[in-house]
Amino acid sequence: MKKATMKDVANLAGVGVGTVSRMINGTKVKQSTYEKVTQAIQALDFIPDETARGLKRAMTHTVALIVPTIWHPFFSEFAYHVEKFLSQHDYKLYLCNSDGQSEKEVEYVKLVDQNRCDGIIAITYTDIENYISDGIPFVSIDRLFTQDVAYVASDNKRIGQLAFEVLVGSEATHLAYIGSHNLIKNRTMERGESFEGEAKKANVRFSKLDMLEPVLDNKSQIKQFLIAHPTINGIFAINDYEALDVLTVLDELGRKVPEDVQLIGCDGIKMSAERDYVVSTIKQPTEEMAKCAVDMVISLAKGEEIQKEQLLDVTFIQRGTTR
């Protein structure tokens, strides 16, 4: 049977379409009509056409999430929470994998102009700020824009400090930072900078390996570095993947973790909700970041004024790679 429209409902209930529309949108109607219409809706299995509503209201109740790839535990955890919170507000989510390519990001940003979604939450590490037509509801994650773009990020400076505190607190005497970066300024760089800053300030022995992306021979560079600095006994890696690679290399070098060397990662990734963290780590508050981003983007979509910057706190998670 063909899908029922509002007109069908109105006819069956013996009222005007306007009345049905108002009822659906929550305007109060007389009790008797309410019942008639409700019956008609049920009888016809009527479900409002969201496309038509979208056209009329110029609002889709949809948000696009742009990530480099959903196939990564940090992004998939984030996406999970974003969808959860959006869903609580009755919003739908477009999933957009950019593969880190600027052109794809730009393509997905157009979803707003096409009226396919009301706003965008994006994790990008390329240069797209120039393509964000201003005025579109856009919330960036962990990214510092020069322009007037809303963002939520975890406190990356605090991450470096915390890593320092933990390592020194458990008697590391020669610290090292191991990480990589690309040319776009993003906030993860601050992790290493503040870690280094703390070490220098406290006059603790410090070395670093900061590679320029794309990094092809990550593990061999790490190995070289660790051989060159054999006294390192406290390592802070820029993220948990890097930490896992460091762990592998340490193992190859026959160095015991955490007895000989302690290691802290960053991000707090887990393969999935019920699995454990992979190393001792500084955890980003993924769920709060998602909630924050959702609240912001919905507010922006409604044209409300918001606090454009949100910095959230991080926590240390103790696992097997520190004592």
Add this chain to the structure above:
Amino acid sequence: MKKATMKDVANLAGVGVGTVSRMINGTKVKQSTYEKVTQAIQALDFIPDETARGLKRAMTHTVALIVPTIWHPFFSEFAYHVEKFLSQHDYKLYLCNSDGQSEKEVEYVKLVDQNRCDGIIAITYTDIENYISDGIPFVSIDRLFTQDVAYVASDNKRIGQLAFEVLVGSEATHLAYIGSHNLIKNRTMERGESFEGEAKKANVRFSKLDMLEPVLDNKSQIKQFLIAHPTINGIFAINDYEALDVLTVLDELGRKVPEDVQLIGCDGIKMSAERDYVVSTIKQPTEEMAKCAVDMVISLAKGEEIQKEQLLDVTFIQRGTTR
């Protein structure tokens, strides 16, 4: 500036709206008008309103993907590929986390009736077949429906066979299957069944631990089982997570892998594209499954007739838990 509409473009170019529409939809027009219109489009930054197109054509070029949770490497890999293939066909993807709850699945299935999407790809382990109004474009993954629902699955019988062949081929003499299942009939159960069948057929010593979900004390049950059957030296786990738990328990019991005991998981999960598999495993052809599902759902959305059953082949991936 307000968004330009087709009418604006038509006015500026001095043509009718129909002409503009036809141009956008690829109908041939005279070279001179083509140029005029193209200029007007660029001048006005015109982007067609997809909501209006959707209303008119009753087609949204959007597909919904329902998964238990995107925060799981198998589902996020699958979702990654699904989005990639959809994108190649110029389709968008709604991400839907069901948390394994039937009500949420039903809610998301309604997206089709709301005209928010043209079809659905779903990985479900609950009893929703009754809620799928027939006729809606629905493709199920790894799930055996009693009704006339299209599905794509990997060859789960072959999975069990392959696991058997590999283990026996590398000289395991006492095989075991470790897994769990719930009450909904799904195809993963076939993995253990065919594995057991092969063992019986070949007269190889065989034990099994098949737990009923929800399993609360997975590892302790595994430990008990392995202690009760100390001669087991070849284990097939229903999936890679189960295999990881088995690995942990074996380690606790001081049994060397793969020297004392060999272990094969299933699914072939990786934390992300560039990371490695976590154990020796029988890999599901995730990417092909995604391609297949996308092709099927788009065909169904177009009203085409399709082959409703697709069984795809699996492969053994050798890693550190087998010799």
Add this chain to the structure above:
DNA sequence: CTGTTAGCGCATTCAA
């Protein structure tokens, strides 16, 4: 090849 027009299904204005 092109302009005009009639809806797609709904929300909203204006009268009643």
Add this chain to the structure above:
DNA sequence: TTGAATGCGCTAACAG
């Protein structure tokens, strides 16, 4: 409180 009418932006049918 309600019905009727108008139009959101676009596509497709029709006439030229």
